[in-house]
Amino acid sequence: MEKYLVSLDTNKVKNYVFATNKLKEIVGASSLLAELNEEITIKCAKKHEGKCIFAGGGSALFVFYKKNKAHDFVAEIERTYIEKTKKATIASAIVEIPQSQEENNFIKALNQAEKCLKRKKANNNPSTNLVYLEPYFEPCHHCGNYPIIKHIELNDNDLLLCEVCFTKRSYALKVENENLRPRKYFIDYFSKLNQGLKFPNTLEELGEMDRSNGYIAYIYADGNAFGNFIQKHLDSEEKLTAFSEILKSAINTTIAKSIEPFIQNNKFPFIPVLIGGDDLILITPGSRALSIANNFLIQFQQFLQNGLRDKNLDIDATQLSMSMGVTISHSKYPLLSFHDMSKSLLQNAKSLYQDIYIKSGKQISTVDFKVISSSTSKSLDQIIDGEYKLSKDHWATCRPYPCFEVEGFSRPTFTNLLNVAATLSSKHFPKNKLMRWKDIVYTKESINALELISFGASLKMEEKILMETSTKSLGLATYKNLFFQENFLTTDYFTPLIDLVEIFNFV
CATH class of the missing domain: 3.30.70.270 (Reverse transcriptase/Diguanylate cyclase domain)
Known part of the structure; x- marks a missing residue:
């Protein structure tokens, strides 16, 4: 046949x-x-x-x-x-x-x-x-690519749209009114726990759910080398069909479990933009994003393994991992700028994944992030060179981060970083002292020691103990050691202190 x-x-x-x-x-x-x-x-x-x-x-x-x-x-x-x-x-x-x-x-x-x-x-x-062919046509006010065919009056504003943009907008309203995919899965998943949960429909609504003055986050994740995995392990129609169903369920379930702790006032703490295959794009309140991202990356393999076991597929889920880029900024920050920055961060995270895989043979999920507090037209590479590259071999960051420990790898995990930030925040560690600690990183090496002595003298005993505990969790010997040397992928020097301060208001 x-x-x-x-x-x-x-x-x-x-x-x-x-x-x-x-x-x-x-x-x-x-x-x-x-x-x-x-x-x-x-x-x-x-x-x-x-x-x-x-x-x-x-x-x-x-x-x-x-x-x-x-x-x-x-x-x-x-x-x-x-x-x-x-x-x-x-x-x-x-x-x-x-x-x-x-x-x-x-x-x-x-x-x-x-x-x-x-x-x-x-x-x-x-x-x-x-x-471009017919200059007497007025272009769409949103995409600028096609002629206007629709005039919509909305809150005293006129929307003049082409057929393409009008079609997209009309379908979005249908999604909101009827909770179509990808929302439908989460409405159904939580229906037994909480009837009447609703999704926010604007970035401003999401910003109002944030503790940090209207900040939102754009989370962009993608599977690592899933195509190679399929080639090696899924050699039949039946296996590929089963795996695709398992993957879809695992990703949706992991998202649901990751956002569940942050559901408040009958509202989901995210807008699902894209969920398909091994890709996902979510927009969340800024103060929830890093925890949601970490929850997802930590739990994904477990939910995937559960599905593989239930379908009797003899495949180890630790052979699959995800990478993620997270951009946090004000809700008024342009959405396409969010997307472009998160895409660049995702590529950075994937580069770390690739380096770790080549060196250790392990599939490790990775993440990179950036908090943008003011409008910028700089690319991620320009930001890294301007803010984090101190010299040829000294970096004022540890980004991107692995989500699990890797033997011989000096950098802390993303979980370590979040836990330290959460601990300092819950103990009400003075922000001004944290900022001073950060500023010492940027001082000349010749006066670092004097600045650290002065900084130590300003700390109360309980603050000093808290700092010592925190720095050890981040891979530094004491709070007086600003950098550690990485001997796994490079011999450069890194510090997590700038990263710690950057996320302090978002944990």
Whole structure:
């Protein structure tokens, strides 16, 4: 019997979702793509006698037993994407699965489909913007790419939108009113515990839930080398189908458990922007973000392992990890700037993951973060060079952080850092003394010792004891030792003190 693998991948997902700086349009775009990917595509495949292996994160994989059915399915779903989104497109590959007795026929077909998709996506050109062809059209006031076709009156403001932005905004309102995906999972999960829980719908609402004067956080996470893991361990349709269901459940459950301690006044402490495949983007109150991020990264492997065990898959969840970037700033900080900074932080965290994996062979989740207190146009690299690079081999930071201890690795874990900050805060350690301690890091080495003696003399006995305990938890011998030398990945010198002060108001 002939058998065909159909692989789908949405083109330029992030470009479509983040085409504007407006939360409603971003949420609407993400949720609309999720419905297309995880509901409409599956129904369409069934209509054409296809079987779903997985669907999520903008990608999908199906098996068909008739070539014409596979082609009919692809043609219909390509039309559907354009009809529903007015812009987003999807790339497809149809590959015959060999029916020989050789092993790994499924993996061979999967690899072939992946190569075909990469070629198609590389050649995918964005559609021409009518605005540039017809100068007498007024461009959309949000994306600036397409002609205005909708005039909406909202709170004395006129919204003049193109069809693409209007479609996204309309779907966002539907998500809010009907609690569609990705919200639906969390409404259902907590329904037995708390009826009537609601999501905040604006960044201002989230900011009002914060203890730190209207700050919010943008959390961007991604799985580490999940593709390589699939190649090594999931060599059949059945295994890949089971794993995709387990992964989806593990990520959603871990998010739910991570945010549960912070539910107050019948409101969820986050807005889910994107949850699909091994990607997630959440927006949370600033003072909750670091704890939510740490909770997620610490608990993810356990919930994944529980799912693997329940499905009788003999796979060790410690072979999978996540990396994360967290940006904290005021709710009025531009949303696209949040996204770009968190994306850069995520890449930094992934670099640390890669270095640790190469050196130790261990899958360790990692995180990088940045608190932005004023508007800036600087890139993360520029910020690092300007704020944290003291000299060729001295750094006023330990970022990014591992979430678990690594043998021979001197840096503290993210949990260590959060615990020390929480302890100092709960003990009401004077902020001015913490700031003075931080400032000594930036003084010339020749006067460091004198400054530390003066600083020590200003501490009360209980403060001195607290400082000694804290510094040991952070990998420093005493509070008089500002730096430690890293001998695992480099021989440079690092200090966690700047990081500690930066997050002090957000734990």
